[in-house]
Amino acid sequence: MRFMLLFSRQGKLRLQKWYVPLGDQEKRRLGRELVQTILGRKAKMCSFLEWRDLKVVYKRYASLYFCCAIEEQDNELITLEVIHRYVELLDKYFGSVCELDIIFNFEKAYFILDEFLLGGEAQETSKKSVLKAIEQADQLTSTCYQQASPRITSPTCYEHA
């Protein structure tokens, strides 16, 4: 996998993970271009497309698009399930995840992704193992600064298609 982007229907990037070394300018340009390409597609279209010399696999969950750019010989369907597994992981961790969770806890979204994918390849596909790793890390710190704050309940939750 070359990179993964999460963005909203308005085209705002919510998370970006690059597995190839690129300059910031280049990343922004590629991101902008790809986001526009995907937002321009209709709902029932194929989840895969050729884009530059890459294959793009994307899926929309509620208000967020998840999009992966993979290489010529990579498997599209399994990439679609990489996306789904990541959504499941977020969902389980945050409990009915919504876009706001990812905005406000972007660092957690990155940590979870790093446990699941590394260097663009699946590292650990077991949901239990990934979440265990993340929760252990949380435990290491929850003793430090726990601050209770009210949690909003989000109207838009991810559906499980």
Add this chain to the structure above:
Amino acid sequence: MPAVSKGDGMRGLAVFISDIRNCKSKEAEIKRINKELANIRSKFKGDKALDGYSKKKYVCKLLFIFLLGHDIDFGHMEAVNLLSSNKYTEKQIGYLFISVLVNSNSDLIRLINNGIKNDLASRNPTHMNLSLHCIANVGSREMAEAFAADIPRILVAGDTMDSVKQSAALCLLRLNRTSPDLVPMGEWTARVVHLLNDQHLGVVTSATSLITTLAQKSPDDFKTSVSLAIARLSRIVTSASIDLQDYTYYFVAAPWLSVKLLRLLQCYPPPEDGALRGRLTECLETILNKAQEPPKSKKVQHSNAKNAVLFEAIALIIHHDSEPTLLVRACNQLGQFLQHRETNLRYLALESMCTLASSEFSHEAVKTHIETVINALKTERDVSVRQRAVDLLYAMCDRSNAKQIVAEMLSYLETADYSIREEIVLKVAVLAEKYAVDYTWYVDTILNLIRVAGDQVSEEVWYRVIQIVINRDDVQGYAAKTVFEALQAPACHENLVKVGGYILGEFGNLIAGDSRSSPLVQFKLLHSKFHLCSVPTRALLLSAYIKFINLFPEVKATIQEVLRSDSQLRNADVELQQRAVEYLRLSTIASTDILATVLEEMPPFPERESSILAKLKRRKGPGNQPGAEEARQERERERERERSLNGSAEHREGGAAASAKSSPSVDVLSVAALPTNRPRPVSSVSLMQTPFLASCAAPSSLSAGPMTSLYPSADLLGPTGSPPSTGGSLLVDVFSDSLQAGPAPLDLAPPNTAVSEDNFSRFICKNNGVLFENQLLQIGLKSEYRQNLGRIYVFFGNKTSNQFLDFSSTVNCPDLLKTKLNVHTKPADPTIDAGAQLQQILNIECLEDFTPAPVLDIQFRYGGTLQNFGVKLPVMLNKFFQPTEMEAQDFFQRWKQLGAPQQEVQKIFKAKHPMDTEVTKAKIMGFGTALLDGVDPNPTNFVGAGVIHTKNTQVGCLLRLEPNTQAQMYRLTLRTSRDTVSQRLSDLLSEQF
């Protein structure tokens, strides 16, 4: 109050994020961010030492600001400090910041490496994992140098925790990708292979990826992985679905691992060992069988995971290309998917079948699906799926179905999306040539191509049809007759005029016997198109005219009259003027014999690979695998040869064209179905070794004389390496004579600094592409803009085989523009080598809104002549747009605010292109504004918003585009706070639809 994170909240961060979200405008957001940056900076600089929590919070805020798209130029040191914190989350945030923000050449890398080193040595698995993740994420050379030796050790050590092994494996994979030379092979490689046997499936999953990457580079070192991978795969596919516990995904056993194992096996040929091979075949059969079983779940995840494994298995079967039964089964399975209700599966089936079509075992099986694929081309609603169908038709095409496939592609082309037209044109042209049994069909097909998609017919395509017609005398009469008929159409594409001009100029005599296509009729027909054509085409037509003078003495007077007219002799274009002068002179003073020699029929082109095929190969895509495709063609030719030995009737038909190639048929004239044919004047003696046209092909050849080339693009048509004709030949005498007799053509020419703006408008909605091209030079652009600044990379390509000397390229701003736009140019090198490319960077700053465009002045010396011309640079006001997202309510409020009459510009105009919604959307976004969904109550209308950034001011712009498909009209309304901006934007954008 916003949502707060689990585990450890950073309240300040949450407040900041929600502040940003509440910002009503981009300006407010920037203001809030600057305030925060100032705050953080002062905290970091302050005398008071920050505690770990605050440091973490501020670093996290900086990260958030960066991810919003703003530049961050401090805080790196604080992030590095966090690495040495003993609190896990502080360390974690430090690593995250570094992974996202530190690029490989940072001077902090030594400090970072130090932190990583400590964590790697800590024997604390969570800390080790963090540091390994960081190495994998950054993957820089410095990190590879520092750790490439340690990681293999960690990976294979007996006491390493499973989770650390997983990270280490993928970390090594990343380093091997970025700096393969730094990852040493060693005794660890053998032990890595044995990780395929590991108890822990997570470890196997990571290790398989690593082994695959390594095996691609040095297959011999990892050969033993084949048997282990097959054993592992076999255990997975035969396991009951619950055996693998959490590695079972929606009732599919370890789909990720299965896919990876199948991928690893594709690095190797089929195993030689019979038992092993049998076991693998069993696995593959089991996977194919499972596809036929009823699904264990209705969830799409179940079928996706199952089919992911299936497609990878099919990829392996195709890669091995050795088991006919499996190949045919794979083909049947894909055939079922072709009609599946899931678009994704149809797409993948079409894609996969493309590769199957190139296997000799399954080629026939693939062909049985032709009707389904044609149907897909007609009915699929998604252009990317239709593209796959085109690719597959191309791949499955052979002599038996070529006519059907070419016909279907041609009819699809009439409605095809613009994005894929050019590729289809190339494919049709290649197939038509490759499978032409009789060349009349070929000529018809290419002329049809020009009719249906003239704009997408590239030079390669029309050059090729001319090459073929010249080389095959059995088709010349037919070609002349057909182009003559095609040219009768009141509106025909310029490419047709080019082909028509060339062919009639060469072979018009073959149809001149018919009074309906007498020489005068032919000439008048061609000349009726003359005034509608571009300069290169006119130049070509002038050459056709002089050829007519040779072919048909009776039209000489008419043509001379045309050449003599002011519009030719005093044409502002130097090339046209020169041709007119020279041709007129040539026709006046040269004897019939000399004319016949100079204007002799073009000699056959040397047989070489079709330039179209070469172009198609350059375009990457699964439909164009040249290797596999060629291999099959080769086998097919083999079979054909066998058949021909048996003397079957099929060969006669199929081979007719081929035999015509080797022995030109003598009865050329009887081929054309015309009453009488006129012989072409025959030259008595050949005055030159190389025929004139061919020698002119290399532009350098006649640099001594004034004439450059008869056909402007002849360098692509003719053999490029033809020797230059030297002085002293009769020809040069004729011309030097003409120089003395008449006025020197170059003196007549106005100072040749014409400014080209042909491609200017193409860049209004895009930033990259070819700006200018002639026989000598190609100019390409890449540009990027950010707020009021822009940078353009200009690429000058020397297309010739000679050096350009004294090259200079400067930007010239009209006076009006000088106060509004700053352009800084770095001087370019003074020479461009033959075939080389030169890059020049232009930095642009917009001070104020502007209308005229800067001009790039180019000057260089080529073969003794000074070339000097200008190209309009596509720097327009809209390049300084930043898109603005807003809700309907905000939009209408601002719309009303901009209600003054001079703020609005409205334009109603006719559509110049097909009214395609997606294309329009792309153009509006390419123009630079945000495309706002759900603002306009009428969903067919387009609404956009953006801010033009100039140094002195910012101008908010709103636009609305209302298409009327019935009338094929648009109404474009622009409202901005400045009348000049509204007007300029309206002028720019309205040209695009």
